[in-house]
Every structure is written in structure tokens, then in C-alpha cells.
Amino acid sequence: MSAPERAATVVRLDARGCLVRLDEPIPGLAGDGLELWCGVRGRIHLRDRRHQKTPVAVGDRVQVVHSQEDRGAVVAIEARRSTLSRPAVRGGRVEHVMAANVDRVVIVSALDEPPFNPALVDRILAVVEFSHLEALIVVNKADLGTEPPPELAAYEALGYPTLLASALTGAGIAELRAQLGGRTSVVAGHSGVGKSSLLNAVQAELGLAVGGVNAVTGRGTHTTTAAVWLGLEGGGAVIDTAGVREFGLFGISKRELPWLFRDVAALAPSCRYPDCSHTHEPSCGVQEALLDGRIAAFRFESYLKMLESLDEQVG
Ligand SMILES: Nc1nc2c(ncn2[C@@H]2O[C@H](COP(=O)(O)OP(=O)(O)OP(=O)(O)O)[C@@H](O)[C@H]2O)c(=O)[nH]1
Ligand SMILES: [Mg+2]
Ligand SMILES: [Zn+2]
Structure with missing residues (x-):
């Protein structure tokens, strides 16, 4: 008989593998009976996670099977809601x-x-x-x-x-x-x-x-x-989480960036061009708002810096 699948949350990833916290305790397991160190079954690696650093992430909801002592294996990962x-x-x-x-x-x-x-x-x-x-x-x-x-x-x-x-x-x-x-x-x-x-x-x-x-x-x-x-x-x-030196942008394009700044996005409808980057175009609502202080200068500076950093990005 194969071991039952149990629902759990991934709580940590390190060289020992992946530590999960079970929804329900396993009687006889050490501590509070809720923690297992797991490897990840091969078939999960092969799915669409080749472009991810690790097949599972902290916070993932998973199904695991208990093997022996405090060890087990992740056999399935639920779709992430965020x-x-x-x-x-x-x-x-x-x-x-x-x-x-x-x-x-x-x-x-x-x-x-x-x-x-x-x-x-x-x-x-x-x-x-x-x-x-x-x-x-x-x-x-x-x-x-x-x-x-x-x-x-x-x-x-x-x-x-x-x-x-x-x-x-x-x-x-x-x-x-x-x-x-x-x-x-x-x-x-x-x-x-x-x-x-x-x-x-x-x-x-x-x-x-x-x-x-x-x-x-x-x-x-x-x-x-x-x-x-x-x-x-x-x-x-x-x-x-571990402190970051800088926070890179994953999957964000230059075209999308203005829409991720609430203040810039709110002013964009007053620009002449719908795809205005707000950097050099004439009749730009964001530039006008900068002049009379309706948008904070530090926010626009952050926007420009991020736009430049996207230029440097690979691809
Ligand atoms: N004065 C003061 N010092 C603080 C306060 N909170 C944390 N510290 C000190 O700041 C230092 C760093 O604190 P951590 O909690 O390790 O900082 P962290 O953001 O978790 O850092 P990483 O784990 O390296 O990303 C320690 O020396 C703390 O004692 C605070 O409210 N006031
Ligand atoms: Mg810390
Ligand atoms: Zn504009």
C-alpha cells in the first residue's frame, strides 16, 4: 500500500531540501508532528518550472508523502494564487x-x-x-x-x-x-x-x-x-526574507512600467500619446504635473531610474 498524500505548506528551502509544515500532525513524529524534510519528486522538475530557480517556493501549497522519521517527498504542487x-x-x-x-x-x-x-x-x-x-x-x-x-x-x-x-x-x-x-x-x-x-x-x-x-x-x-x-x-x-541589495524586476517591460506607478498612471490619460513614456514626448500630462508639484519629484525620479535599469536588462 502506498503512503497517503498529505497537504502541507513549504516553510523553508536550503541544502537539506525543503521543509514543509503539515496541515495535520503525524502521530509519533518528533516535535509537534508537523514538520518533514522533503525532496522533490523528479516529475515536478520536468513540468513548466525550468525557468524558475527552484521547483518549489516558500509558501507553496503541496502534497507530500511521509517516508521515514522526519523525511518525506513532495509529490504535487498546487497552482499558486500569487x-x-x-x-x-x-x-x-x-x-x-x-x-x-x-x-x-x-x-x-x-x-x-x-x-x-x-x-x-x-x-x-x-x-x-x-x-x-x-x-x-x-x-x-x-x-x-x-x-x-x-x-x-x-x-x-x-x-x-x-x-x-x-x-x-x-x-x-x-x-x-x-x-x-x-x-x-x-x-x-x-x-x-x-x-x-x-x-x-x-x-x-x-x-x-x-x-x-x-x-x-x-x-x-x-x-x-x-x-x-x-x-x-x-x-x-x-x-x-533575506535582505536584498537591489530589487530586480522580473517579467516587467518598459511599456508596462508607467502603469505600475499609481500617480503616473493616473496622469497618463492627459498625455497626447497613449503610449507616452513621460520622458521626452510633447504635451505630456506627467511632465506638466511635475512642474506644478501634482506628482512628487522623488516618485518620478524612481520611475526614471527603473526605466533605465530596464534598458540594461538582458533581452
Ligand atoms: N535602533 C533600532 N535598532 C533596531 C531596531 N530594529 C532592529 N534594530 C537593529 O538593527 C539591526 C538589524 O536587525 P535585523 O532584524 O537583523 O534586520 P533584518 O532586516 O532582518 O536584516 P537581514 O536579515 O540581514 O535582511 C540589529 O542590530 C537590530 O538590533 C529598532 O527599531 N531601532
Ligand atoms: Mg533578517
Ligand atoms: Zn506622458
Whole structure:
């Protein structure tokens, strides 16, 4: 008789294979009876995942069979309802699915150490729009300053919720906990901004490793090395991820980019040309709005930088 298939969620991928969390415990299994280290059966590799870095991603819903002790095998992967992806290598065509089946991306930055970086927030926001996800913009380390970054008002005006927090003092943590409840989120941002620290503050039992910030460069030290799916008390889940140096754009074309900036997209109907890139065309509604401040200059700068980076991309 073959072993029964069991539903599970992929919670971690590393050299040992793929760690899954079962929906229902297996009696006699170590710990809480819910975790198995799995290999992935060959036939899954052969399906349409050749252009993906790994056949399964953290957050994937899978069917597994238990073999012995804490080992098993992934035998099927359910269709993903959403993904947060970037290129596996800069400008490349292989997709790195950072998180699957998420509702929302929590974009984490810091007020300082490292300094607040709206360009990265805008990059991730564009990917969030492309992926039809929700966004929450969190600025951590509020204890290191007195004023929130001025850009936050612009994000709020665009309809993106923002939250000023401090994992150190606990400011904003109750609200973050409430925001994370009942849904699946993925945190993303530079190394050292305090993504893991915030999640530990939300739920101490998570016990995530926390690193330092280089005193000279102000950069993080890449403490979290791989994404991990974490269940939350009272429902919901969150995927902690490794800090990114830059957030590459996977599958986004230059033509699509303007539509991924809410403010630019809203002004596009007033441009003379329907395919206006808003960079040099006459009678451009976006350029006019820039002149009288109806669109924030930092947002347009981010748009231009991203457009340029798409020029450099392979293919
Ligand atoms: N002052 C201050 N420091 C903080 C705060 N939150 C985190 N830190 C510090 O920032 C450093 C980095 O924190 P981590 O939680 O490891 O950052 P991360 O974003 O998970 O970094 P990676 O895993 O490398 O991507 C640690 O030294 C933390 O103690 C905060 O609210 N205020
Ligand atoms: Mg971390
Ligand atoms: Zn235009």
C-alpha cells in the first residue's frame, strides 16, 4: 500500500531540501508532528518550472508523502494564487519566487541606519502592483529620529498604508500585529532595516536571528539568509526574507512600467500619446504635473531610474 498524500505548506528551502509544515500532525513524529524534510519528486522538475530557480517556493501549497522519521517527498504542487518574484541573477530570465500565495508585501525600511531609501520602496511597490498584491509600508527604527520621512505623506495620498514603528521601543508593534493577523504577508527590504526584529517583536516565540549594522557603511550584515514561512498566533502567516541589495524586476517591460506607478498612471490619460513614456514626448500630462508639484519629484525620479535599469536588462 502506498503512503497517503498529505497537504502541507513549504516553510523553508536550503541544502537539506525543503521543509514543509503539515496541515495535520503525524502521530509519533518528533516535535509537534508537523514538520518533514522533503525532496522533490523528479516529475515536478520536468513540468513548466525550468525557468524558475527552484521547483518549489516558500509558501507553496503541496502534497507530500511521509517516508521515514522526519523525511518525506513532495509529490504535487498546487497552482499558486500569487507570487512575489525577482530575477535569480541580475537582469536574468530565471525567476526567483521569493514567496508564493501571499496577500500582501510589507515593505520594510528604516528611518536611519541604514538611511530611509524611497527608491527601493518605489521599486518594490511597482512589483507589488505588477503582482496584484497589497502593500504596507513600514518605517522601522523610529527611535532614531523625531520626524517621519516626508515621503510617507505621498504614499498615504496614493492609497498605500504606512506605519512608523520601532522594534526597540515597541512603538507601532500592536498595529503591525493587527495588520498581519488573518492574512499571509511577506516582508521585504534592505538588509539591516530590522525585518526579523519586527517579527520577533510581533511574536517573541519566533526567535528569529537578528544581526548588526556595519558601523562604517551603515549597511546590514545579511543575517537572514533564506526565506522562512512563519505561522502567527491567532491566524495568518508571514514570510521573513533575506535582505536584498537591489530589487530586480522580473517579467516587467518598459511599456508596462508607467502603469505600475499609481500617480503616473493616473496622469497618463492627459498625455497626447497613449503610449507616452513621460520622458521626452510633447504635451505630456506627467511632465506638466511635475512642474506644478501634482506628482512628487522623488516618485518620478524612481520611475526614471527603473526605466533605465530596464534598458540594461538582458533581452
Ligand atoms: N535602533 C533600532 N535598532 C533596531 C531596531 N530594529 C532592529 N534594530 C537593529 O538593527 C539591526 C538589524 O536587525 P535585523 O532584524 O537583523 O534586520 P533584518 O532586516 O532582518 O536584516 P537581514 O536579515 O540581514 O535582511 C540589529 O542590530 C537590530 O538590533 C529598532 O527599531 N531601532
Ligand atoms: Mg533578517
Ligand atoms: Zn506622458
